[in-house]
Amino acid sequence: MDIPMQCYLLVAAVMFFCGIYGFITRHNVLAMLISLELILNAVNINFVVFNRFLYPEALEGYFFTLFSIGVAAGETAVAIAIIINIYRNIKNIKVENLDNMKF
Amino acid sequence: MDFNSILTLLRPELSLLAIIIILLIYDLFAGNTAKKYFQPLAWVLLAAHTVWSFCLTPEGTLFGGMFATTQAASLVKAILSLATLIVFLQAGGALAKAESSFKTGEFYVLTLSTLFGMNIMISSGHFLMFYLGLETASIPLACLVAFDKYKQNSAEAAAKYILNAALSSGILVYGLSFIYGTCGTLYFANVPSLLDMTVLQVAGIVMFLAGMGFKISLVPFHMWTPDVYQGAPTSVTAYLSVVSKGAAAFALMTVLFKVFAPMAAVWQDLLYGIIIVTITLANLFAIRQKDIKRFFAYSSISQAGYVVLGIMAGTAEGMTAMIYYILVYILSNLAAFGVISTVENHTGRVNIDQYNGLYSTNPRMAFVMMLALFSLGGIPPFAGFFSKFFIFTSAAASGYYVLVFIALVNTIISLYYYLLVVKAMFINKTDAPAPHFRSEKALVFSLAICVAGIIFAGVASCLYGGIGQFTFGM
Numbered sequence: 004m005d006i007p008m009q010c011y012l013l014v015a016a017v018m019f020f021c022g023i024y025g026f027i028t029r030h031n032v033l034a035m036l037i038s039l040e041l042i043l044n045a046v047n048i049n050f051v052v053f054n055r056f057l058y059p060e061a062l063e064g065y066f067f068t069l070f071s072i073g074v075a076a077g078e079t080a081v082a083i084a085i086i087i088n089i090y091r092n093i094k095n096i097k098v099e100n101l102d103n104m105k106f
Numbered sequence: 107m108d109f110n111s112i113l114t115l116l117r118p119e120l121s122l123l124a125i126i127i128i129l130l131i132y133d134l135f136a137g138n139t140a141k142k143y144f145q146p147l148a149w150v151l152l153a154a155h156t157v158w159s160f161c162l163t164p165e166g167t168l169f170g171g172m173f174a175t176t177q178a179a180s181l182v183k184a185i186l187s188l189a190t191l192i193v194f195l196q197a198g199g200a201l202a203k204a205e206s207s208f209k210t211g212e213f214y215v216l217t218l219s220t221l222f223g224m225n226i227m228i229s230s231g232h233f234l235m236f237y238l239g240l241e242t243a244s245i246p247l248a249c250l251v252a253f254d255k256y257k258q259n260s261a262e263a264a265a266k267y268i269l270n271a272a273l274s275s276g277i278l279v280y281g282l283s284f285i286y287g288t289c290g291t292l293y294f295a296n297v298p299s300l301l302d303m304t305v306l307q308v309a310g311i312v313m314f315l316a317g318m319g320f321k322i323s324l325v326p327f328h329m330w331t332p333d334v335y336q337g338a339p340t341s342v343t344a345y346l347s348v349v350s351k352g353a354a355a356f357a358l359m360t361v362l363f364k365v366f367a368p369m370a371a372v373w374q375d376l377l378y379g380i381i382i383v384t385i386t387l388a389n390l391f392a393i394r395q396k397d398i399k400r401f402f403a404y405s406s407i408s409q410a411g412y413v414v415l416g417i418m419a420g421t422a423e424g425m426t427a428m429i430y431y432i433l434v435y436i437l438s439n440l441a442a443f444g445v446i447s448t449v450e451n452h453t454g455r456v457n458i459d460q461y462n463g464l465y466s467t468n469p470r471m472a473f474v475m476m477l478a479l480f481s482l483g484g485i486p487p488f489a490g491f492f493s494k495f496f497i498f499t500s501a502a503a504s505g506y507y508v509l510v511f512i513a514l515v516n517t518i519i520s521l522y523y524y525l526l527v528v529k530a531m532f533i534n535k536t537d538a539p540a541p542h543f544r545s546e547k548a549l550v551f552s553l554a555i556c557v558a559g560i561i562f563a564g565v566a567s568c569l570y571g572g573i574g575q576f577t578f579g580m
Contacts, residue, residue, distance in 0.1 A: 067286070
């Protein structure tokens with residue numbers, strides 16, 4: 004049974020907007036980071052699907068995905084290091100407490 | 107593709123990479139006595155690199171079109187490395203303190219890594235290279251923002267920076283995936299002929315602009331800027347406000363000119379609105395700031411609006427005006443940040459009230475600050491006036507009269523808040539002005555470069571003409 008391309012793209016779009024929604028509504032910095040991962044994975048799915056269905060003769064989409072996974076890992080590593088630093092400073096990672104500076 | 111052309115075209119990147127490796131190894135293996143020479147070594151190496159970068163590389167492509175450099179791009183690289191050199195010269199005082207002296211090596215290596223990423227981003231020929239350069243530029247910057255490990259503000263600013271940077275690049279690549287889906291390629295050379303204004307492509311370009319808007323901090327996407335600028339160490343703030351912003355703005359222009367030129371109608375409409383809100387809102391918010399770093403954050407947002415105004419025209423004049431604007435903005439802003447970091451190092455405070463009566467105790471510092479603010483505000487004999495003038499001319503030449511008028515009105519508003527600081531320094535009475543302080547030689551030298559640049563760039567018309575030789579339009 005063949006699954007049409009639109010289904011994959013729909014999954015990716017849902018993931019992307021779930022990520023945006025989560026990024027805006029979560030109160031925990033780690034949960035925000037997870038939402039970001041959702042966004043980046045939606046991008047990866049998009050690239051792979053476009054490559055597989057529309058342009059199977061070249062590999063640009065696959066390669067973009069590989070690099071994007073690597074970059075996302077690096078980004079997460081730095082973000083987690085920063086979150087640990089926040090925890091050391093204020094003993095929690097709630098977004099509400101990151102309000103020293105505003106306006 | 108032969109080895110020789112790699113050496114010629116990739117020269118700025120390669121020499122920067124060599125400096126990074128030398129400094130990294132030196133920092134790892136040098137003993138305590140040799141560590142004293144680390145900063146001078148870094149300055150000398152980067153100065154040599156800067157001078158060498160001003161011998162521009164020719165135009166050409168490498169690696170099957172993944173890397174495409176132009177003379178304008180290599181000129182911007184040279185300007186950015188000059189700015190980084192000035193930031194380094196100013197960072198010495200803050201790095202000499204006990205709580206950060208052992209991290210000196212990290213500061214230099216991380217900063218140069220971001221500069222390397224920006225160089226890649228500026229002369230990319232494929233969206234993958236562009237994305238990798240963007241990330242190489244923004245991930246180490248998050249580490250730099252978190253440099254003051256034991257200060258809560260620094261950690262908070264770093265969290266805000268990395269989360270926003272990751273979100274914006276996520277949105278950006280989601281847009282790129284649409285471009286890929288409709289065109290089947292991401293090479294800058296091949297995409298333009300395949301653009302046909304389908305809905306997916308318009309969505310892609312909107313998302314791309316949103317992602318870049320975060321990096322340049324244009325208004326609907328600017329919310330991270332003041333917080334990050336306030337929380338980051340002052341030298342990092344200086345770096346963020348000039349180098350990072352200038353590189354992102356130039357990269358955006360290259361992509362819009364080279365790749366999205368067939369869809370100019372779409373992005374010109376978008377930028378039109380963005381520029382108006384950026385300049386206006388940032389100016390209004392700047393008026394009510396009490397913290398000088400936050401104040402300069404809003405000022406830099408509004409300056410970014412003017413920079414992007416140079417893109418609107420889509421002509422070679424617009425590009426020339428923008429490169430000139432970036433150069434002048436770098437010199438003026440870094441002069442101001444040199445004074446801010448000196449005052450911060452000696453008094454530990456960054457409020458604007460701290461500058462009351464600065465003229466009576468530190469006349470030369472106050473004078474440099476005044477020059478910088480006059481140049482940022484655009485008062486005639488200084489370079490800032492001419493950079494704004496050229497930007498407005500290029501936009502008006504393409505018929506954006508209303509836009510130029512709004513920008514002009516905003517220049518007057520910005521003059522008000524820039525002069526508030528000048529008033530604080532020269533006129534406001536205070537019982538306890540900041541004490542007189544002697545600053546390090548490196549910082550004085552960097553301020554001398556900035557002041558000379560502000561005055562020289564204002565009177566030497568050959569500079570603008572010289573930049574004009576290398577630029578290109580849509």
